Amino acid sequence: MGTTLKVTKYQLYSFYKAVLVFYIIILMVSLGTIALAVKATEEVSFGGLGTATIIFISIAGMDCFKTGFKFMMANNVSRRRFYYGNLIALVVLAAFMALADTALSAILSSVIRYQSLTGQLYGFSNYTAEYLWSFGLYTLAACMGWFISMLYYRADGVMKMVVFITPLAAGIMFAFIDRQTGGQLGRTVIGFIGRAMGLTGGRSPFIGFLSLLIAAAVLAVLCYIPIRRAPVKE
Amino acid sequence: MKTIEVKELTKYYKTNKALDCLNFTIEPGKIYGLLGRNGAGKTTLLNLMTGRIFPTEGEIRIDGENVHENDKVLGSIFYMTEKNLYPVEERVKNIFKWSRRFYPKFDMEYARDLADKFGLDTNKKVKNLSTGYTSIFKAVTALASNADIMLFDEPVLGLDANHRDMLYKELLANYAQNPRTIIISTHLIEEVARVLEEVIIIKEGKLIVKSPVEELLACSYTATGEASKIDKYIEGRKYTGIEQTGNLKSVIVLEDIKERNTGLAKELGIDFSKTELQKLFISLTN
Numbered sequence: 001m002g003t004t005l006k007v008t009k010y011q012l013y014s015f016y017k018a019v020l021v022f023y024i025i026i027l028m029v030s031l032g033t034i035a036l037a038v039k040a041t042e043e044v045s046f047g048g049l050g051t052a053t054i055i056f057i058s059i060a061g062m063d064c065f066k067t068g069f070k071f072m073m074a075n076n077v078s079r080r081r082f083y084y085g086n087l088i089a090l091v092v093l094a095a096f097m098a099l100a101d102t103a104l105s106a107i108l109s110s111v112i113r114y115q116s117l118t119g120q121l122y123g124f125s126n127y128t129a130e131y132l133w134s135f136g137l138y139t140l141a142a143c144m145g146w147f148i149s150m151l152y153y154r155a156d157g158v159m160k161m162v163v164f165i166t167p168l169a170a171g172i173m174f175a176f177i178d179r180q181t182g183g184q185l186g187r188t189v190i191g192f193i194g195r196a197m198g199l200t201g202g203r204s205p206f207i208g209f210l211s212l213l214i215a216a217a218v219l220a221v222l223c224y225i226p227i228r229r230a231p232v233k234e
Numbered sequence: 235m236k237t238i239e240v241k242e243l244t245k246y247y248k249t250n251k252a253l254d255c256l257n258f259t260i261e262p263g264k265i266y267g268l269l270g271r272n273g274a275g276k277t278t279l280l281n282l283m284t285g286r287i288f289p290t291e292g293e294i295r296i297d298g299e300n301v302h303e304n305d306k307v308l309g310s311i312f313y314m315t316e317k318n319l320y321p322v323e324e325r326v327k328n329i330f331k332w333s334r335r336f337y338p339k340f341d342m343e344y345a346r347d348l349a350d351k352f353g354l355d356t357n358k359k360v361k362n363l364s365t366g367y368t369s370i371f372k373a374v375t376a377l378a379s380n381a382d383i384m385l386f387d388e389p390v391l392g393l394d395a396n397h398r399d400m401l402y403k404e405l406l407a408n409y410a411q412n413p414r415t416i417i418i419s420t421h422l423i424e425e426v427a428r429v430l431e432e433v434i435i436i437k438e439g440k441l442i443v444k445s446p447v448e449e450l451l452a453c454s455y456t457a458t459g460e461a462s463k464i465d466k467y468i469e470g471r472k473y474t475g476i477e478q479t480g481n482l483k484s485v486i487v488l489e490d491i492k493e494r495n496t497g498l499a500k501e502l503g504i505d506f507s508k509t510e511l512q513k514l515f516i517s518l519t520n
Contacts, residue, residue, distance in 0.1 A: 003305055006335050014321070067321050073286055074319035075336035076308040232286045232319065 003077055007085020008092065011068050015060055015093055022056050023100060030108055037112040049104060050117035050134055053097050054141045061090060061145025065153060073232045083227050087220055090146065094138035102131040122203050129205040136212030143219035153233065154226040236262050236310060236382050236415060238283065242292035245278050245439075252278045254439040255292070260417070262382075265409060265429055267447075268419040270436035271519050276419040277316065279436070280385050284313045296383070312337065312381035314372045316388040322361035326354065326371050330378070337379040345378035348404065352397060365392030373401055377408050383415045390422060398422070402429050423512040433511070437519050451509055455491045458484040459504035467495070467504055475517030486517055 026049060033046045064086055072082045101116070106127060108114035118133045119125040151163045178185040194200040198207030238260035245253040253275045260266060270276045281287045283294050285301050285308060293300050296307045320329055326349070334340040349356050352370045354363075363371055369391045376384055390398045406429060409416060417434075420426050433450060435443035443450065457467055461483040468485055475486040486509050487494070494506055 003309075003336070009335075010332060070319040071321055071332075074313075074315070075333060076284055076311055076313065077336065078285070078303045078305045078308055080303055081305055229288055231288075232281070 003081045004084045004088065007068075007072060007077060007082055008088040010071070011064060011086050011089035012092060014068060015064075015089070018056075018060065019093070019097070022052075026052065026104065030104065034108075034111050043113060046108065046112055047115035047120060048117055049108075050101055050137070053101055053134075053138060057094060057097060057138045058141045058145040060093060061142035061147075062149040064090065064142075064146060065149045069227075069230065070232060079227050079230060083224055086146070087223075090142040091139055094142055095135055097138050098131050098134035101134055102127055105130060118205055121197075121199065122205050122208075124203075125205070129209075132209040133205040133212070136209040136216065140212045140216040140219070143216045143223065147219045147223050150223050150226040150230075154230060236296050238383070238415065239295040239298075240279075240283075240292075241295065243279075243282065243289055243294065244291040245275070245282060245287070246290045252439055253282070253289075253436075256436075256439075256441050258434065258441055258444050260415060260434075262415050263413040264431045265405075265416045265418070267423070267426055267430040267433045268417050268436070269423060269433055269515055269519075272421075274436045274519075275439040276436060277387055280313060280315075280387050280417070280419060283385065284308065284311055286313075309337070310382040311385065312376045312379040312383070313385040314376040314387060314389055316391060318360065318368060318372070320360050320372075323359060325357055325359055326363070327356040329360065329371075329375065330356065333375050333379060337381060339380035341378050341380055345374055348374040348377060351404075352400065366394065366397065369393055370397065370401075377404060380412065381414070384417070386416070386418045386420075388420055389418060390420065390425075398425060402426070405429060423515050424510060427511040430511075435515065435518060442518060447511065450514065451511065452491050454486050454488050454509045454514060455494055456484055456507045456509050456513070457487050457494075457499065457504050458482065458507065459499075459502060463502040463504055467498060467502055475513055486514060 030046075030049070037043075037046075068086060069082060072085075077085075105114065105116040109116075116125055116130055116134075117137075118130040122129075148163075152160060155163050174185065174189075191200070196207070196211040198204035198211070240256050240258050240260075243253055243256040244251070256279070268276050268279065278287070282289055283301065285303065288302070293302070295301070296310070299307050301307050301311075324332075330340075330342060330345050334342055346356070348354075349371075352367075352374065354367055354370050354374060358367075360368065360371070369389060370393065373386070373389050376386065376389075390401060393401065402425070405416070418426055418429070427447065430447050432446050433443060434441065445453075457464060459467070459482070461478060461481050464483040464485055468487060472488040473485045474488060475484075477484045491508075496506070498504075499506060
């Protein structure tokens with residue numbers, strides 16, 4: 001087995017306990033909801049378990065770097081191998097969680113009135129579309145978490161503040177320009193996101209899937225820049 | 235067998251020069267001592283050898299290949315760092331298993347034997363090990379890795395005298411069975427002196443000595459006697475490391491042991507003895 005896949009295996013090993021606990025909780029919540037639905041006189045609706053997965057996988061992305069990187073450095077693995085190994089691990093994790101969520105969605109929707117994120121956004125869903133869209137979204141969330149942790153890892157005290165303040169400043173600037181342009185900027189951005197996600201026109205989750213994958217790929221490439229010369233820190 | 239070449243190596247931390255244009259070659263199959271005072275640049279040098287940090291100028295080559303991001307070369311080195319890089323929530327036995335994946339020559343049975351000898355509980359999590367046992371765990375992992383090049387940064391940190399002695403013995407036994415390049419950076423010079431074949435001494439980022447231990451010690455000797463007699467003996471001679479207790483004075487004379495004037499010494503009542511590596515180190519780095 002090549003070094004890259006050994007890194008992947010270790011990273012997946014380091015995720016598995018947290019993933020297990022996460023799905024135990026999700027299953028308990030789902031079973032609780034089913035039990036409630038069975039007992040209830042009125043119809044119980046439930047949805048959007050994917051939101052919890054997005055939060056979970058973002059945190060997994062943030063958490064995947066420091067410990068794994070130090071351990072790989074202890075084993076004299078190059079940064080390049082660690083980068084590829086970690087990226088594969090995050091993609092595999094996203095693929096697995098998308099599969100688990102799609103399966104759960106299928107089970108829940110056959111028992112109660114359940115609507116997945118894809119169903120809520122696109123108004124319809126089939127399992128292939130739901131799986132691919134979730135996979136794209138989870139990969140993006142994981143890469144986003146990884147990218148944030150990389151920025152924080154490489155930044156010194158002042159840069160950490162810059163990294164923290166930049167999104168806030170960008171948000172304030174966005175709101176200001178949006179107001180100055182009579183809401184034109186906001187409409188443009190929302191329109192762009194809508195088109196990129198396949199929400200306008202024919203409503204296609206497949207377009208959304210492709211856009212999410214492209215965004216994830218951009219973030220994954222950006223992660224390589226800070227990792228290239230990352231020193232081992234305490 | 236791997237040759238390590240250090241070429242024009244300079245490292246700055248912001249404006250602080252940690253290493254200043256180092257040039258030397260480490261021949262394969264020897265045990266080296268990397269010595270220097272605190273902040274001399276020993277750990278920086280070891281970190282550069284394993285690509286954990288990057289040189290400002292110069293390079294390190296192993297068998298002609300630059301170490302930078304070179305998996306083939308990096309895979310032949312095991313670096314036991316003073317600081318812990320292992321996941322603290324992981325059990326020792328699991329780290330052995332993972333180390334075996336990254337070091338294909340890792341000897342699991344040997345690791346278990348060493349753990350038993352040192353009384354290291356492999357079921358314990360890394361975070362629950364004492365400072366001494368953390369050092370033992372890292373040293374056991376290093377020895378069992380069977381890497382061609384082993385680098386040890388303060389390997390006996392927190393170890394009691396018995397464990398230190400055991401570790402030196404195990405290191406020698408391992409080396410005798412499978413000669414490899416070993417570099418030990420430590421402050422416990424006198425203890426480690428018996429293990430070393432060569433020493434590399436760094437002072438303020440500069441290389442001041444790279445020599446076989448025997449040759450280095452043969453280039454000096456210690457003269458001990460009455461203060462005034464010692465003063466007379468060292469007239470016109472190079473010397474260092476003067477120590478005086480009452481009227482008794484000892485000095486390290488920096489000349490070949492063969493050139494010592496035994497006739498004059500007899501006349502003055504001066505005794506000669508072999509210089510201790512630690513004393514020579516102190517005088518060279520002061």
